[in-house]
Structure formats: C-alpha cells, structure tokens
Amino acid sequence: MGLANCKECGKLYVQNPAGICPDCYQQLEEQEAKVAAYLRDNQRASIGEVHEATGVPEKVILKMIKKGRIVGDxxxxxxxxxxxxxxxxxxxxxxxxxxxxxQIKNEPRPAAKPPEPPASKAGGGLHTTFIKR
Ligand SMILES: [Zn+2]
Ligand SMILES: [Zn+2]
Structure with a gap:
C-alpha cells in the first residue's frame, strides 16, 4: 500500500480512493453534511450564501455540485x-x-447582400436661365 501526500493538507497518508487523508475526508464529510442540511431549508441559496451560512469553502460546495451530491430542486x-x-x-x-x-454548425453562407445601387445624382431639378438683354 502506497503513501501519498494529502491534496488538502499535505500530510502523508495511506492512499485511498478519495485521494485525501482520513482527517480531511472526515472534515469533507462534515462539510457536505452541513451544506446538505442548509440546502434542505434554503433551496434557492447561491453558493455565496451557503458559504456564508455554513463556513464551507466555495470550492468544496462547487465540488459537491460537480460530483452530483447536490441534486433535486x-x-x-x-x-x-x-x-x-x-x-x-x-x-x-x-x-x-x-x-x-x-460554432459547431458554422454553415458557410454566401453573402447574400444585394449590390449597392449607383448613387444617383439628384439632377433634373429646376434650372433657371437668366437671359440678359
Ligand atoms: Zn489531509
Ligand atoms: Zn457563459
């Protein structure tokens, strides 16, 4: 059985599937229980609110979400x-x-822009010729 340094506290521990030492594992379990208990009463809480209320680091809460520990409503x-x-x-x-x-679709569409009409000069207006006598 191999020894490794705990990812959380750096302590040497006997390797296990969790990847952290038993102390940290227990702490994590407690944190998850706290978060779960808080969320039972505050289902629309944001991560920040959960962190404020439980003192559990936001990254732990995020990890719980990504692991699928927080589900339901x-x-x-x-x-x-x-x-x-x-x-x-x-x-x-x-x-x-x-x-x-x-981006996946990314259909190359030809530019269907109509050619611009030549700028017509406003001519043919009133043209007055003065004839001097
Ligand atoms: Zn540890
Ligand atoms: Zn985005």
Whole structure:
C-alpha cells in the first residue's frame, strides 16, 4: 500500500480512493453534511450564501455540485465555464451554449447582400436661365 501526500493538507497518508487523508475526508464529510442540511431549508441559496451560512469553502460546495451530491430542486448558482456568469445547470450558460452550438454548425453562407445601387445624382431639378438683354 502506497503513501501519498494529502491534496488538502499535505500530510502523508495511506492512499485511498478519495485521494485525501482520513482527517480531511472526515472534515469533507462534515462539510457536505452541513451544506446538505442548509440546502434542505434554503433551496434557492447561491453558493455565496451557503458559504456564508455554513463556513464551507466555495470550492468544496462547487465540488459537491460537480460530483452530483447536490441534486433535486436545489438551484445553486456557479460560474459558467466559459464566461463566468452565474448559472444553475449544465456547464456553461445558455448564451455560451448557443454560441458553441452555432460554432459547431458554422454553415458557410454566401453573402447574400444585394449590390449597392449607383448613387444617383439628384439632377433634373429646376434650372433657371437668366437671359440678359
Ligand atoms: Zn489531509
Ligand atoms: Zn457563459
């Protein structure tokens, strides 16, 4: 069995599937329990609000979301992976999703712009000739 340094605290520990030492693992479990409990009563809370209320670091909350630990009606906001706008589902916001989609399609369309009409000179107006006597 190999030893490794914990990703969280740097302590040497016996490797396990979680990738962190038992101390940190336990702490993480407690943090996840706190977040889950808070979200049961505050289903529309943002990550910032959850962090304020539970003291759990935002990155831990984000990790929970990405691991699928937070599901159901809960709409937690987290940043779009492309532009950073707060979103509550998927990996990118609706705008970036559309942009990616249109990039995939990317139909090369010929410019269907009509040729510009030659600028017609306003002529033929009143032309008065004075004849001197
Ligand atoms: Zn650790
Ligand atoms: Zn975006």
């Amino acid at each position: 809960i709409r937690l906001e987290y940043p779009c992976e492309t532009c950073g706008k707060p979103i509550s589902e998927g990996r990118v916001c609706a705008e970036c999703g559309r942009r990616v989609l249109s």
